[in-house]
Amino acid sequence: MPHIPHIASPRRVMVVGGRELDITAKQVVDAMRNVEPEPIRDHLVEIVNTEFPPKQVLATITGWDRQSFTTMEANRVLARLGFHCCRIGHRSDGVDQADPSPMDRRVAAVEAALAVAQEAIAGLSKRVAELEQATR
Numbered sequence: 001m002p003h004i005p006h007i008a009s010p011r012r013v014m015v016v017g018g019r020e021l022d023i024t025a026k027q028v029v030d031a032m033r034n035v036e037p038e039p040i041r042d043h044l045v046e047i048v049n050t051e052f053p054p055k056q057v058l059a060t061i062t063g064w065d066r067q068s069f070t071t072m073e074a075n076r077v078l079a080r081l082g083f084h085c086c087r088i089g090h091r092s093d094g095v096d097q098a099d100p101s102p103m104d105r106r107v108a109a110v111e112a113a114l115a116v117a118q119e120a121i122a123g124l125s126k127r128v129a130e131l132e133q134a135t136r
């Protein structure tokens with residue numbers, strides 16, 4: 001049975017692509033309750049016994065264009081809210097666990113580094129805006 005995060009979870013404020021996101025696991029579950037999952041390519045997130053592509057979930061709950069954030073950012077948000085995120089073939093339920101290829105490992109490392117860099121840039125942009133506002 002897939003992991004269902006504690007629904008009474010506190011709000012989590014995160015920065016995604018320079019935008020602030022304030023959301024709870026319950027809000028995600030409620031928003032995805034009657035949504036038909038799209039085909040899964042490589043990454044998935046389990047939400048109440050249903051597997052979704054992470055970008056579908058983040059786009060649905062925020063209304064943001066999918067081009068404006070990465071899969072790794074969507075995974076980071078959903079994992080912080082307590083949802084199980086993984087690549088196909090890496091599930092914890094015992095389903096076919098193939099080793100990732102060297103290319104997959106490199107791509108995952110680059111995506112993770114990109115997500116960290118984007119979060120840092122967003123934080124710096126916010127700080128610069130605050131400083132500019134303070135000097136006016």
